[in-house]
Amino acid sequence: MATKGRTASPAPREASAPVVEAKKATLDSKKNVDSLRKQTRPQGEFYGNIGTCFWTFFIPVAIYYFYGIMVMHQGRLVVPDGSFWHDLIYSLPDGLSIQPCWGPTTVSLTWVFLQALGEIILPGKLKEGVALKGGRRLMYPMNGLLCFALSNVAVVLLSYFGYIKPYYVFLNMGALLTESVITSYVMALWLYIDYGLFWRRHVGDEEFEEDHGVFNAGDFWNDTFMGVVRNPRLFAGILKTPFDLKRFWNARPGLTGWVILNMSYLSAMYYNCSLPSAYGIGESRFFAEHAAKSATIEKLFAGADPSTFCASEGSFSNIGLAGAFITFAHWYYILDYNVVEPAYLTTTDIRHDLFGFMLTYGDWGFLSRFYPISFMGFLAQQGSSSSGFITSNYLYACIGVALYVNGMMLFRITNLEKHLFRDHMNNGGSGDKYRSPWSTRIFFGDKKPEYIKTSEGSLLLTSGFWGLARHFNYVGDLSMCIGWAVACYSPDHPFPFMPIGYCIYFWLMDCHRCWRDEVRCSKKYGADWERYRQAVPYAIVPGIW
Ligand code: NDP
Numbered sequence: 001m002a003t004k005g006r007t008a009s010p011a012p013r014e015a016s017a018p019v020v021e022a023k024k025a026t027l028d029s030k031k032n033v034d035s036l037r038k039q040t041r042p043q044g045e046f047y048g049n050i051g052t053c054f055w056t057f058f059i060p061v062a063i064y065y066f067y068g069i070m071v072m073h074q075g076r077l078v079v080p081d082g083s084f085w086h087d088l089i090y091s092l093p094d095g096l097s098i099q100p101c102w103g104p105t106t107v108s109l110t111w112v113f114l115q116a117l118g119e120i121i122l123p124g125k126l127k128e129g130v131a132l133k134g135g136r137r138l139m140y141p142m143n144g145l146l147c148f149a150l151s152n153v154a155v156v157l158l159s160y161f162g163y164i165k166p167y168y169v170f171l172n173m174g175a176l177l178t179e180s181v182i183t184s185y186v187m188a189l190w191l192y193i194d195y196g197l198f199w200r201r202h203v204g205d206e207e208f209e210e211d212h213g214v215f216n217a218g219d220f221w222n223d224t225f226m227g228v229v230r231n232p233r234l235f236a237g238i239l240k241t242p243f244d245l246k247r248f249w250n251a252r253p254g255l256t257g258w259v260i261l262n263m264s265y266l267s268a269m270y271y272n273c274s275l276p277s278a279y280g281i282g283e284s285r286f287f288a289e290h291a292a293k294s295a296t297i298e299k300l301f302a303g304a305d306p307s308t309f310c311a312s313e314g315s316f317s318n319i320g321l322a323g324a325f326i327t328f329a330h331w332y333y334i335l336d337y338n339v340v341e342p343a344y345l346t347t348t349d350i351r352h353d354l355f356g357f358m359l360t361y362g363d364w365g366f367l368s369r370f371y372p373i374s375f376m377g378f379l380a381q382q383g384s385s386s387s388g389f390i391t392s393n394y395l396y397a398c399i400g401v402a403l404y405v406n407g408m409m410l411f412r413i414t415n416l417e418k419h420l421f422r423d424h425m426n427n428g429g430s431g432d433k434y435r436s437p438w439s440t441r442i443f444f445g446d447k448k449p450e451y452i453k454t455s456e457g458s459l460l461l462t463s464g465f466w467g468l469a470r471h472f473n474y475v476g477d478l479s480m481c482i483g484w485a486v487a488c489y490s491p492d493h494p495f496p497f498m499p500i501g502y503c504i505y506f507w508l509m510d511c512h513r514c515w516r517d518e519v520r521c522s523k524k525y526g527a528d529w530e531r532y533r534q535a536v537p538y539a540i541v542p543g544i545w
Helices: 004-009 013-029 048-073 082-091 102-121 144-158 167-196 217-226 245-251 252-270 292-302 321-339 342-344 357-384 393-427 436-442 473-487 495-527 527-535
Strands: 124-130 139-142 451-452 457-462
Touching: 013 451, 013 473, 048 082, 048 167, 048 217, 048 357, 048 495, 102 144, 102 167, 102 245, 102 252, 102 457, 124 321, 124 342, 144 167, 144 252, 144 321, 167 217, 167 252, 167 357, 217 357, 245 342, 245 357, 252 321, 292 342, 321 342, 321 393, 321 473, 342 393, 357 495, 393 436, 393 457, 393 495, 451 527, 495 527
Parallel strands: none
Antiparallel strands: 124 139, 451 457
16 A cells, blocks of 8 residues: 555656556555555535535525526625525526526537537647656646637637527526536536445546545535545546546536636627616615515516517627626636646646535536626626616726736736746756746746755745745735626616625635645645745735735
């Protein structure tokens, strides 16, 4: 059985090969299989079975709530009483209602299938991931940029030639939400059964690690939520490079889907789409009088024809700076991700998180649905409000752009700094010969990198931005989302609770992520992490926290 120190070290490829071969031989013999396993997965990060069971149901319901206030109240907060849910399920037409619907489900799953096909057949360099616990390093195709470009072109052409309405999402988001919830539950359950209960089937898989599979059936909720397998790979005997399901799910259908859905909402603004609305002039108070409105919503939508909700001719005058900016900013974020695709291989998502409901839903039901509705969905619904679309909030939109530019710059520079350093050193480079990227040199000068060499083998950077705070790379994201939310503010429109809701979620998520990472690293690096904490005392914000 491999020792912890040896298994987790990011050894160069050549050095890890004998370990891999030795382990494979042991696994292939299928003897002593049980002794190869060790419960080294993080436990209780989301408060065990009770916490994960709660989040499994609460988060989808919370997203339905946000969708409901968007589609029925232009983003105003309402009390979600029985009639709210009744309206959301029964009063809205197919597609807008959250009842499952074959059309949007087919569109959505076709999208997933085509994205998978893209990952499999499109050309791209192969890149080695970081070492698994057994020393092995998996290969990943780097064809994301091509896949992203083709996806964008395909969607534009399909709508240009009339195969799909450009504002399709505006009329079908309810059913798309429900499809994503069902798909995520089914996937999580399948992963739990196949890779969890039947983990022995996967002992010979190249990605098998000591902590895969179910250790205790009583941890059902925890295990379906947190996952029981880290890098499940499909079609191993068929494809030269097996299909890495977690990387695919994290990176392709959801991320690209998010920005395509945004574009569809932008088109809805262009085509002046608006839903029947019960709100009159000046009604933008925080808590709408829901009970009174509810009866109206049922009547408003009774017999309504969704094909009349959008105009046949479009106008750019409906698209304000906020809508254009947010569509571009999100699109650029994903473009950027694809341009520096290898950097993703060293992040928490790939390195540490297992693949369970947190990611099956997080990447699909949450990211590809909640992210678009929070900003672009909110803006697109303003066509139904008495003041029309948000087109003249220039001051707020400009503040938003400034916060975004600053955040995006920090995000990119900091994450790249760590990735390039680790990549250089992992591939046999030396600290003396390493030159920081120009973006870091601008701020910190052309200095040699400083780092802590841990006894576990990994290197922890302590210079440049990584010397300011241990998770300074989170500051960019935290600032960016505030910029997007500010850009959605307009004094003449409902207060942007939905964009702010996204910011609250994101801040909580990143802080919790920071805490999880600290706990994990402290366990992994022990005294070396303490040394690192002394060298870099702040967690996220230098001088404060
Ligand atoms: P990181 O990319 O910071 O990865 C954390 C890991 O990096 C640690 O577990 C550790 O892994 C290694 N590490 C920690 N400190 C150092 C150091 N000083 N030098 C070298 N390696 C170190 O974390 P995330 O994946 O959480 O975040 C990446 C980016 O993605 C952030 O900017 C974040 O804000 C963003 N993000 C965006 C989301 C969105 O929805 N838009 C969602 C989540 C994140 P090891 O075991 O290898 O040492």
